Structure formats: C-alpha cells, structure tokens
Amino acid sequence: MSWKPKYLISDRLLLTIREIGESLGEIKSFRLSGQDLARLELEARELSTFASTSIEGNPLPLTDVKRLLKTQKNTVRETEREVLNYNKALQFLYGEVRSGQLRLTIKTLERVQGKVVDGLMDNPAHCGSLRRAPVLIRNPRRSDEIVFIPPDSKDVRKLLSDLLLFIENNIGKIDPVILAGIFHRQYVIIHPFIDGNGRTTRLMTTAILGKTGLDLFEVFSFENYYNRNVTRYFKEVGLQGDYYDLAEEIDFSAWLEYFAEGILDELRRVRKTLPERTADKPRLEAHHHQILDYIEAKGSITQREYGGFSTRSLAARKIDFDKLVKLNLVEVRGVGRGTYYVKKNGL
Structure with missing residues (x-):
C-alpha cells in the first residue's frame, strides 16, 4: 500500500492558503520588471542562505553573508564554506525548476546534500550518499538527552521513495503549499543523511514549491520565518520518541498550519518592500x-x-x-x- 500522510485541512489552513494566493496576486499586480524580480530574488537568496545556515548554528550575520556572496573568496573558513555551499545549491535548484528539469528522485536529494556538505565532512563517504548507520537526535541544550530516534538506515530508501512518489503523484491535485509542507516534515522525520538534513530539506522544499506551481517561489524566504524562532520551528517540525512507535499516528495538520503561515508572513514582508520601488507603475488587482x-x-x-x-x-x-x-x-x-x-x- 502506498504511503499516505495523515492530515486535516482546517479552516485556519484554508484561510492562510487563500491569503497566500491573494498576496501573490497583489505582488504580481505591480507588474514587476525583470530588474525588479532579479533584485527580489537576490535579496531572498541572501536571506534564505543566512537564515537556513543560522538555524543550524552558523554565527555569520546577514551583513557578512551578503558580503561573502558578492566577493566569492577563494580561501574560506568552514562557516563561510557552509554559506557558499547553500547559496550554490539554491542557485542550482532555481535553474532546475525554471528549466523544467527538476526530478524528484533520491539521486537529486543526494546531489543536493552533496553540494550542502561539500568540504565540510571528515568522511567523504557521507557526502552525497544516504546514511548507512543509525543516528540519534539529541537535545541541543543537553547532549546526553535523546529526543528522537529516526528510522533505521535499512528503511530510509523505501521511506524516501514513498514520500517522493506521493509528491509526484499529487502535483496538480493537492495545493503546492500542502505538498511542500508534507515533504518538509516527512523528510526531517526520515533524516536520510548523516549530516546536512535540515539545509537539504529547506532547499528541496523551496524547489518543490516551484515545481508544484507556486508563483514567485524565488522571491521569498520561508527560512527567515523559522530563523526568527528556531525553538518553535524544531518543536513544530520534529517528533519526540522512537519513529517506529510513532509512525502510524504522525499527524501533519498542525505543522501544515505553521508552514503555511511562514510563507504568508514572508510574502507580506516582500509586499511591504514594493511600493517605493514601483510607485511609478500602475496598480493592478x-x-x-x-x-x-x-x-x-x-x-x-x-x-x-x-x-x-x-x-x-x-x-x-x-x-x-x-x-x-x-x-x-x-x-x-x-x-x-x-x-x-x-x-x-x-x-
């Protein structure tokens, strides 16, 4: 039997998705020029790169991230490499989505994770390959406390295949926000790599939003929403306990509400930046x-x-x-x- 996530489409989720559509329509009503869109995309990419690496503990402030992405230094520290890797992977996925070449396969996930952790892992065998060992998720404040035990490595490939098949089979049938949200949380739960899971999840979520039809997916950074309250993000997206004890009862409903609210929050932020840039342009609804x-x-x-x-x-x-x-x-x-x-x- 094929995998099917458990969730309810609440009134709150429906309202948020409707408001996302309205916000996208409002942004599009400014009939942004190619130059405007390129600027918004650059700002979103800078913000996403900063926020997503910051969530994982990278200490570089946004100003340093922007400067680094512009200079593209040859010799970099590990924290800088992490930022450059994320930006490179994000640009790669933008290109794949725009060209219609993005394939939702395990090889794509491995390729993206490989870009994320390139030059950052002691064991190259863990770069671009699904994990072949067990992992434990610990409390970041108390390393002796185990919070979650992900699936066994022997089950990772099947779980990922089921997830990707569900997304692929429901493009055009289920709203892009719901599909991307389901992918995001289930991927985090599966924890398919030794390292780089969070960054790879957020990168692929962006790509799935674009592939499944969400307009202007390049101009906002939902990672920014998570980074403003990392504790809540980890609480909403994660599980506590042993995967095999929880698998049959995992419910995505509350997470989807939170995920959608993050996208709406970011679209509203983008909208607030537009009037001064486009004040001379006609307003269309x-x-x-x-x-x-x-x-x-x-x-x-x-x-x-x-x-x-x-x-x-x-x-x-x-x-x-x-x-x-x-x-x-x-x-x-x-x-x-x-x-x-x-x-x-x-x-």
Whole structure:
C-alpha cells in the first residue's frame, strides 16, 4: 500500500492558503520588471542562505553573508564554506525548476546534500550518499538527552521513495503549499543523511514549491520565518520518541498550519518592500490579471466571457475593462454586443 500522510485541512489552513494566493496576486499586480524580480530574488537568496545556515548554528550575520556572496573568496573558513555551499545549491535548484528539469528522485536529494556538505565532512563517504548507520537526535541544550530516534538506515530508501512518489503523484491535485509542507516534515522525520538534513530539506522544499506551481517561489524566504524562532520551528517540525512507535499516528495538520503561515508572513514582508520601488507603475488587482491572462491564453475576451469566471458585478466588470483601456494594456474591438477586448499592440 502506498504511503499516505495523515492530515486535516482546517479552516485556519484554508484561510492562510487563500491569503497566500491573494498576496501573490497583489505582488504580481505591480507588474514587476525583470530588474525588479532579479533584485527580489537576490535579496531572498541572501536571506534564505543566512537564515537556513543560522538555524543550524552558523554565527555569520546577514551583513557578512551578503558580503561573502558578492566577493566569492577563494580561501574560506568552514562557516563561510557552509554559506557558499547553500547559496550554490539554491542557485542550482532555481535553474532546475525554471528549466523544467527538476526530478524528484533520491539521486537529486543526494546531489543536493552533496553540494550542502561539500568540504565540510571528515568522511567523504557521507557526502552525497544516504546514511548507512543509525543516528540519534539529541537535545541541543543537553547532549546526553535523546529526543528522537529516526528510522533505521535499512528503511530510509523505501521511506524516501514513498514520500517522493506521493509528491509526484499529487502535483496538480493537492495545493503546492500542502505538498511542500508534507515533504518538509516527512523528510526531517526520515533524516536520510548523516549530516546536512535540515539545509537539504529547506532547499528541496523551496524547489518543490516551484515545481508544484507556486508563483514567485524565488522571491521569498520561508527560512527567515523559522530563523526568527528556531525553538518553535524544531518543536513544530520534529517528533519526540522512537519513529517506529510513532509512525502510524504522525499527524501533519498542525505543522501544515505553521508552514503555511511562514510563507504568508514572508510574502507580506516582500509586499511591504514594493511600493517605493514601483510607485511609478500602475496598480493592478488580481481580477485585472485574470482578464490579461485570459486574453493571453485565448487572444481576446468579451464582457460575457469575463462574467463567466468572475464574481464581480456587471458595473465592476465594466470599470475593470475601462481601467485596462486607459492604461493602454488592452484595446476595444467591435461594437455593441460584438464588442471584445484584445491585447494592446506592442505589449
């Protein structure tokens, strides 16, 4: 029987996912230029690299991380290598997602983990290979206290395969936020490598958000949300006890609420940075983009067609078209009942 995670879609989760969609629509309404998007992506990558390595105990402040990523020093300390490795892996995954080449396989996970721990492990055999030994998760404040015993190494490959198959089979069927959240926690529970699990998890979660269809996945850093309260993050994502005693009862519901809230929090942060950058650009709402996207797909749109998928009143729909015409984004063709709208020439 194929693996199936246990979770409930609560009203709180539904509301957060809806607000994520609204926030994405609001950010897209600024019709950001390529330069704007590149700047946002750079800032998110810097923040993700800082936050994700900081979660694991890296002491470098954000200012030093930004400076390091710009200078790309040849001789680096271990803390700096950790930062450079994460940034390199993140850029690699961006490219894989954008090109449509990202494959959800164990080899991909091994490749990413190999990039994360490159030059940082005493035993090269642990770099880019699933663990072949048991591991214990200890209390970071009391090393003699065992918090969690992950699955045996002999079961890791099967557990990972089941997880990846679940994600792959449900792309387009389950919301990207839910899929990425399920991946994130189950991966942490499996703990498939000797080291680099947390960083690899967060990297692959970003990639899965992009692969499963979340727009603008490159411009926000959910790792930043976790880094602001690391204790809560570890509490929400982890388990306490022996995996085999807990496996049948693992519930992802509360974690998914927390995970979604982290994405929404970050999108709101990004949104707050936009007005001063785009104050000279026309403001478009989500319904305006629905019209433009429809024209892009179909070539034209009529009032009746717009009414077929919009819940806005007839008067509001007319105002929507008038605004797009005034902004020179669409033009009117035909007369009377034969009136329709097309993309403005040259756009």
